[in-house]
Amino acid sequence: MKQCPCCESSFHDTSKICDICGYDFEKQVIAEYNYKEQKIAKNKNVQNWVRESGLTKRKKAERIRQVHKVQVGKYGVKLPKAPIAPGWRRKDTAELLGYSTSTIDNAFKNIKVTDNVDIHTFKDEDEMQKYFSNNWDNLFGQEWDIEKQDAKLTGKYTAGEAGEIDILAKHKDDQRWLIIELKVKRSSDDVVGQLLRYMGWVRKHKAEEDNQVEGVIIIPENISERDVIKILYALQFIRIFVNNIELMEYKLEGSSIKLDKIYPSVDLYKDLNHIRQLPQKEQQAFLEEYIKVRKQHGSYR
Ligand SMILES: [Zn+2]
Numbered sequence: 001m002k003q004c005p006c007c008e009s010s011f012h013d014t015s016k017i018c019d020i021c022g023y024d025f026e027k028q029v030i031a032e033y034n035y036k037e038q039k040i041a042k043n044k045n046v047q048n049w050v051r052e053s054g055l056t057k058r059k060k061a062e063r064i065r066q067v068h069k070v071q072v073g074k075y076g077v078k079l080p081k082a083p084i085a086p087g088w089r090r091k092d093t094a095e096l097l098g099y100s101t102s103t104i105d106n107a108f109k110n111i112k113v114t115d116n117v118d119i120h121t122f123k124d125e126d127e128m129q130k131y132f133s134n135n136w137d138n139l140f141g142q143e144w145d146i147e148k149q150d151a152k153l154t155g156k157y158t159a160g161e162a163g164e165i166d167i168l169a170k171h172k173d174d175q176r177w178l179i180i181e182l183k184v185k186r187s188s189d190d191v192v193g194q195l196l197r198y199m200g201w202v203r204k205h206k207a208e209e210d211n212q213v214e215g216v217i218i219i220p221e222n223i224s225e226r227d228v229i230k231i232l233y234a235l236q237f238i239r240i241f242v243n244n245i246e247l248m249e250y251k252l253e254g255s256s257i258k259l260d261k262i263y264p265s266v267d268l269y270k271d272l273n274h275i276r277q278l279p280q281k282e283q284q285a286f287l288e289e290y291i292k293v294r295k296q297h298g299s300y301r
Contacts, residue, residue: 006030006070007049007063021049021067029074030067031096040095047097064107065222068093073260077228108222121220121252122184129156129166129182131257139259144169144178147206162201163194175211177202183219189230191217192238195245214244218259221251228262235263 001010005028007021016025022045023030032041050063071088078087090108094101122128132139133155136146146155147168157168167180179202181195195215203213217231228247235245247263 005073006046006066019045022046023070027074029071031071031092040092042098043096050097061107064093064097064099064104067097068104068107069221071096073262077232077262108224125166125182125184128184132167132180132182135257139257140169140178140180144171147177159198159201160205162197165198165202168198168202168206175208177207177211177213179213179215181215181217183217183223185220187217187219187223187231188227189234191219192231192234192245196238196242199242212244214246216246216248218248218250221249221260223249232263239264 002013002015002025003010004018004021004023004025006023007018009018009020011018011025017023018025021030022032022043030043030046032043033039034041046067050060050067055063068088068090071093075088078089078092090104091101093099094104097104122131133146136155147157147170148155149157155167157165159165159168165179166182167178169178169180170176171178179195179198181191181198183191195217199213199215207213219228219231231247235247238245246261249260249262251258251260
């Protein structure tokens with residue numbers, strides 16, 4: 001059995017498409033492309049699923065966001081001014097569902113005000129940090145140990161003039177350090193500078209010469225795309241020098257947390273500016289892969 005990542009219905013392993021919402025298990029997308037016009041054809045299944053009668057406003061908004069997220073997961077966030085790079089925008093979700101862009105935007109706004117349902121979220125970074133320390137075994141704990149300072153149980157790490165690291169961890173087997181930067185509400189590209197500062201501090205004060213220093217930024221799932229794009233621009237550019245930073249989104253479900261890696265990914269977020277800066281050989285290899293990915297996605301033929 002497999003579960004549809006969009007509507008969570010269960011299907012037999014051989015099913016190719018979710019009859020409920022139209023999710024394509026092979027292509028991992030919901031879109032149906034009209035190849036001739038290179039346009040998204042509206043998908044009736046997914047439209048019906050989002051429009052299902054009797055849904056609360058909040059549930060409907062949730063479904064819209066879920067559809068959008070599945071597409072972004074496959075195509076990546078579309079960076080502005082990178083017209084031929086793969087990527088997905090809210091506009092595309094609007095087209096797919098046959099809604100206006102403002103309807104889609106509204107599904108991302110007002111998440112809290114509808115239905116009096118309490119959306120569980122962390123109060124602040126301290127609470128989030130405590131949650132991560134307490135649930136460490138289920139999150140990063142299989143590979144990493146929290147580097148504790150003094151007798152503090154929280155796991156926060158004072159990094160001298162660099163500030164306070166949310167979580168500093170050391171790999172159980174390898175000579176690797178991990179700095180985790182947690183963001184509860186909104187976040188922008190300044191989080192990248194902050195993380196780099198901590199990475200620099202750990203490199204200088206904690207790591208041996210041959211140790212690797214890595215970073216993870218964890219942002220909320222409902223952060224604005226504009227902010228995600230800012231972070232991605234910064235990460236993509238510094239990737240030439242620092243290629244060991246990941247970006248993850250978190251979502252709280254009851255008392256458990258779900259983490260999704262959104263950067264880097266093989267077929268995501270690779271725009272032309274990034275390609276241009278690679279050495280020629282890498283450029284060629286990259287373009288080959290890029291064209292392969294594009295063909296698989298059917299976004300041009
Ligand atoms: Zn489905």
